[in-house]
Amino acid sequence: MAQLAVAKENEGLSYQFQESNEIDSQKTGFDLGTFVGDLNVDDDATSDDISLEGLQQELEDCKNDQVVANILSKGTKLREYTKGVENNIRKVELDSIQSLDQPQRVFVPAPPEYLAMDYIKESDNLVSLHEQIRDCDSILSQMETLLSGFQAEIGSISSDIKILQEKSMDMGLKLKNRKCKFAFFKQVAELKLANFVEDIIVPPRMVDIIIDGEVNEEYMSTLEILSKKLKFVELETMVKMSKALKDVQPELEKLRQKAVSKVFDFIVQKLYALRKPKTNIQILQQNILLKYKYVVTFLKEHGKEVYIEVRGAYIDTMNKVLSAHFWAYIQALEKLQLDIATSSDLIGVDTRNSSLFSRGREPLKNRSAVFALGERIRILKEIDEPALIPHIAEASSIKYPYEVLFRSLHKLLMDTATSEYHFCGDFFGEEPIFYDIFTGPFSVIDEHFNSILPNCYDAIGLMLMIRIIHQHQLVMSRRRIPCLDSYLDKVNIALWPRFKMVFDMHLNSLRNANVRNLWEDDIHPHYVMRRYAEFTASLIHLNVEYGDGQLELNLERLRMAVNDLLIKLAKTFPKPKLQTVFLINNYDMTIAVLKEAGPEGGKIQMHFEELLKSNTALFVEELLLEHFNDLIKFVKTRASEDQSASSERPIAVAEVEPLVKDFASRWKVAIELMHKDVITSFSNFLCGMEILRAALTQLLLYYTRLSDCIKKIVGGSALNKDLVSISSIMYEIRKYSRTF
Numbered sequence: 222m223a224q225l226a227v228a229k230e231n232e233g234l235s236y237q238f239q240e241s242n243e244i245d246s247q248k249t250g251f252d253l254g255t256f257v258g259d260l261n262v263d264d265d266a267t268s269d270d271i272s273l274e275g276l277q278q279e280l281e282d283c284k285n286d287q288v289v290a291n292i293l294s295k296g297t298k299l300r301e302y303t304k305g306v307e308n309n310i311r312k313v314e315l316d317s318i319q320s321l322d323q324p325q326r327v328f329v330p331a332p333p334e335y336l337a338m339d340y341i342k343e344s345d346n347l348v349s350l351h352e353q354i355r356d357c358d359s360i361l362s363q364m365e366t367l368l369s370g371f372q373a374e375i376g377s378i379s380s381d382i383k384i385l386q387e388k389s390m391d392m393g394l395k396l397k398n399r400k401c402k403f404a405f406f407k408q409v410a411e412l413k414l415a416n417f418v419e420d421i422i423v424p425p426r427m428v429d430i431i432i433d434g435e436v437n438e439e440y441m442s443t444l445e446i447l448s449k450k451l452k453f454v455e456l457e458t459m460v461k462m463s464k465a466l467k468d469v470q471p472e473l474e475k476l477r478q479k480a481v482s483k484v485f486d487f488i489v490q491k492l493y494a495l496r497k498p499k500t501n502i503q504i505l506q507q508n509i510l511l512k513y514k515y516v517v518t519f520l521k522e523h524g525k526e527v528y529i530e531v532r533g534a535y536i537d538t539m540n541k542v543l544s545a546h547f548w549a550y551i552q553a554l555e556k557l558q559l560d561i562a563t564s565s566d567l568i569g570v571d572t573r574n575s576s577l578f579s580r581g582r583e584p585l586k587n588r589s590a591v592f593a594l595g596e597r598i599r600i601l602k603e604i605d606e607p608a609l610i611p612h613i614a615e616a617s618s619i620k621y622p623y624e625v626l627f628r629s630l631h632k633l634l635m636d637t638a639t640s641e642y643h644f645c646g647d648f649f650g651e652e653p654i655f656y657d658i659f660t661g662p663f664s665v666i667d668e669h670f671n672s673i674l675p676n677c678y679d680a681i682g683l684m685l686m687i688r689i690i691h692q693h694q695l696v697m698s699r700r701r702i703p704c705l706d707s708y709l710d711k712v713n714i715a716l717w718p719r720f721k722m723v724f725d726m727h728l729n730s731l732r733n734a735n736v737r738n739l740w741e742d743d744i745h746p747h748y749v750m751r752r753y754a755e756f757t758a759s760l761i762h763l764n765v766e767y768g769d770g771q772l773e774l775n776l777e778r779l780r781m782a783v784n785d786l787l788i789k790l791a792k793t794f795p796k797p798k799l800q801t802v803f804l805i806n807n808y809d810m811t812i813a814v815l816k817e818a819g820p821e822g823g824k825i826q827m828h829f830e831e832l833l834k835s836n837t838a839l840f841v842e843e844l845l846l847e848h849f850n851d852l853i854k855f856v857k858t859r860a861s862e863d864q865s866a867s868s869e870r871p872i873a874v875a876e877v878e879p880l881v882k883d884f885a886s887r888w889k890v891a892i893e894l895m896h897k898d899v900i901t902s903f904s905n906f907l908c909g910m911e912i913l914r915a916a917l918t919q920l921l922l923y924y925t926r927l928s929d930c931i932k933k934i935v936g937g938s939a940l941n942k943d944l945v946s947i948s949s950i951m952y953e954i955r956k957y958s959r960t961f
Contacts, residue, residue, distance in 0.1 A: 303361050310354060423450070423472050431476050436487040436513065444484070444519050447476055451523055481524035484516040488531055492538050502542065506644045514648045521650070532649065536657045543637065544661035551669045553611030554630060559620035562679040566591050568752045569730030569786065571738045592752045594681055594759035594818070600624055601685070604692045608633040623673065624685040631693055631712075634666065635705065639697075642704045655704050663708060670712070674719055680727065680756070683720040684763050687713065691767075724775055727756065731782040739786075740793045744803045745904045746810035747790060753783045754811040757825060758818030773823075780825050784832075798847075801840045802902045808833040809908045841916045844898065848891040849920065852880050856923050859930070874936050881931070881943045884924065888945060892917065892953055910957070917954045924950060 340347075430443045451473060491510060495502055520528035609629040614621070638659065645654045677683060690713045697705050731753070739749060757776055764772050787807055791800040808829050815826045846853055859872055896913055903909035925947065931940055 303365065306357070306361065423469060423476070428472075428476065431480050431483075436484060436516070438512075441513065441515050444480060444515060447473075447480060448519055448522060451477060477523055481520060481527050484520060485524075485527050485531060488513065488516055488520075489534060492531075492534055495538050495542055502539075503640050506640070506648070510648060511644070517649055532651075532654065535649075536654060539641070539658045540661040543641075543658065544665050547634075547662045547665045550611065550633060551630065551665065553615070554609070554626045557609070557611065557614050557619070557621050558626055559622050561622055561682055562591050564678050564726075566678060567730035568592070568727045568756060568783070569732075569734035569739075569749055571735065591679075592681070592759065593755040594762055597622060597624065597681065597685060598762065600628055601688055601692065604628065604689065605696070606632075608636070622682055623677065623679070624682045624689065627686050628689050630666065631689070634662070635693060635697060637662075638705050639700055639702050642702055652704075659704075670715070674715060677719065678723055678726070680720060680723045681759050681763075683716055683723060684760060687716045687720065688763060688767070690716065721775075724779075728775075728779055728782055731779070731786050734786050736786070736789045736793065740790055744794070744799055744806060744902060746807050747787070747803075749790075750783065750787060750807040750811060751814070753779070754814035758815050761815070761823065761825070762818045776825060780828065798840065798843045801836050801843060804836045805833060805840060805908070805912070806902075806904055808836065809903075809905050813905070837912055837915065840912060841919050844895055844916050845920055845923070848895060849884070849923070852884060852927060853923055855880055856926050856930070872930065872934050874934060874939060877927075877931055877934060878940060878943070880927065881940050884927075885943050885945050888950075889953065892920075892957075896957060913957060914954070917950075917957065921947070921950050921954065 427443055427446060430440060431447060434440050434443070454470060454473060491505075491513070494500065495505060517528065517531065520531060609621075609626070638655070641658060642652065642655050645658070646652050690709055694706075694709050694713075697703075697709070731749075734749070739747070741747070757779065760772060760776060787804065791803045794800045794803060811829050812826060812833060815829070855877075859876075895916060899909040899913045899916075900906075903912065924945070928944060928947070931944070
């Protein structure tokens with residue numbers, strides 16, 4: 222009975238299990254095809270490692286397996302399902318054992334032998350159940366293997382789907398980019414086509430303006446459009462292959478020819494206006510011609526031959542106009558010229574017999590006109606002043622040294638050249654055209670300059686012109702206009718040799734001077750020396766900011782020559798004192814003139830100061846010997862002897878007494894005579910007082926030595942009553958110093 226109950230119970234469990242499977246199968250209505258769907262198991266072209274071959278066949282074979290279908294329909298994992306089956310079997314086994322061991326069950330326990338028999342009777346069922354369980358386990362194991370493979374295949378398919386999705390997105394992006402590029406290229410093509418059409422067509426309005434319109438601002442803008450179209454047709458290779466060119470090119474050529482002809486007539490008409498008298502060329506250029514400068518540009522690009530003709534017409538017109546203007550200006554300036562020097566106006570030339578001077582010292586009154594710089598230096602400070610207006614200057618009856626006219630002429634040249642240089646660059650775009658225009662004006666100025674320069678003997682004026690040229694070069698450099706560089710260099714090169722020649726004429730006049738003709742019985746400064754001093758001071762002043770070593774060397778040669786001549790003139794005086802006075806007066810005058818010119822006397826001034834100092838010492842000795850000869854000889858010979866060591870004739874009181882009494886009796890009168898002598902001898906009062914003070918100081922030194930000598934003589938104290946006190950002599954010296 223127990224075995225029967227167990228068997229029934231097992232059968233009931235099996236039945237329930239099968240029934241539950243059938244019910245679940247019926248409830249779910251599982252269809253493997255529906256679950257799996259129409260899987261495309263074809264080989265992916267991009268997947269070389271995954272093969273799905275045979276998967277469809279295996280799925281078809283398991284389609285009718287209700288267990289597999291139930292598992293797949295519920296989505297149960299294989300391991301969980303297997304674990305559930307094992308738990309159910311274990312539970313059935315435990316329940317069967319518990320039903321046998323429990324005494325409280327409704328079944329009456331059977332004897333052991335009956336239980337054994339029941340087990341034996343049910344052994345076949347148990348074996349069958351065991352086999353079923355083992356078969357089920359085998360099926361489940363196979364199912365696990367199948368589902369594991371299926372899971373791996375599904376993962377591979379998911380990876381492939383992801384790759385396909387990325388490729389699809391990439392292809393979509395590329396497609397979008399292609400659409401954008403296509404749209405961009407389409408726009409570019411449309412724009413190029415539109416530009417092509419715009420550049421190649423010839424609007425009727427443009428034709429009307431080119432043919433019938435007046436040359437004005439609208440005409441200029443139309444010329445620019447026509448120039449653009451002509452360049453487009455000539456340069457673009459795409460246009461040369463288009464059929465539209467055959468229709469448009471003849472019309473464009475006709476328009477070009479018409480435009481070139483029309484603007485040529487227009488610009489030539491404007492150029493002829495430059496030739497009218499009293500025309501302000503610069504205003505016409507700036508206010509009219511520059512407004513139409515594109516006309517010249519158009520001719521240069523599309524009518525080269527006509528442009529060359531226009532260029533030549535402008536060069537010819539401006540060459541003649543400017544040449545005429547400069548010629549007229551030079552003619553007017555020549556009427557204002559003041560002649561300063563001739564070939565005879567030299568430092569060492571005797572002018573007493575000339576018509577210009579009536580007396581030997583007459584040149585002193587005219588030194589500012591020939592040798593002195595004077596107010597002529599102002600021209601360098603007025604370098605940027607406007608050029609002279611000839612008719613105004615002529616109306617005021619004012620004459621000017623040539624350097625003033627020279628500056629004015631070159632100021633006009635610089636301003637005209639600057640304006641023309643800028644205009645040529647702006648209007649023609651060619652700076653070299655300037656040199657073709659100014660060949661005429663340069664020739665006119667050169668002709669005038671070449672006629673003036675050989676007859677110029679004004680060395681100061683020549684040096685002023687050299688400095689003016691230098692200043693003008695600086696002005697043009699600041700303006701950054703190089704067009705006059707070569708011309709100004711040429712003028713500078715012409716001025717220096719002429720200056721050197723005139724300077725050498727002055728130098729030779731001193732070296733070859735006739736001393737007899739130049740000598741005058743007058744100890745005051747000689748007019749030749751004054752000429753030299755003023756001439757040298759002028760050149761030194763003009764060389765201050767330039768430091769020309771060659772000029773300094775020439776001035777040193779001139780100094781040596783004039784010093785030799787001065788010594789020769791001094792030797793013609795019969796007395797040495799007069800010779801010394803003559804030299805002192807000339808040296809003092811020279812130093813004074815050099816100082817008036819400024820503190821730039823340099824070596825030359827220092828040389829004359831040394832000569833003045835040495836000759837002053839000579840004059841002081843000569844003046845003292847004239848009045849105190851015995852005293853000075855005694856002091857120089859006897860007073861310097863050592864009385865204690867001398868074994869020869871000692872100085873006696875009788876030897877000294879006459880000297881002391883003579884000095885005491887007439888020393889004041891002698892000093893007064895010396896004072897009068899100095900006043901009459903030296904033309905410079907200050908210099909004379911300085912010499913007198915030096916003489917009195919030297920006299921005081923001699924007398925002091927005499928007093929010291931008397932103190933050493935035996936019995937010399939007897940002469941103290943006749944000695945003049947040092948304080949008395951000092952008082953007289955101070956008295957004349959106050960006069961000084």
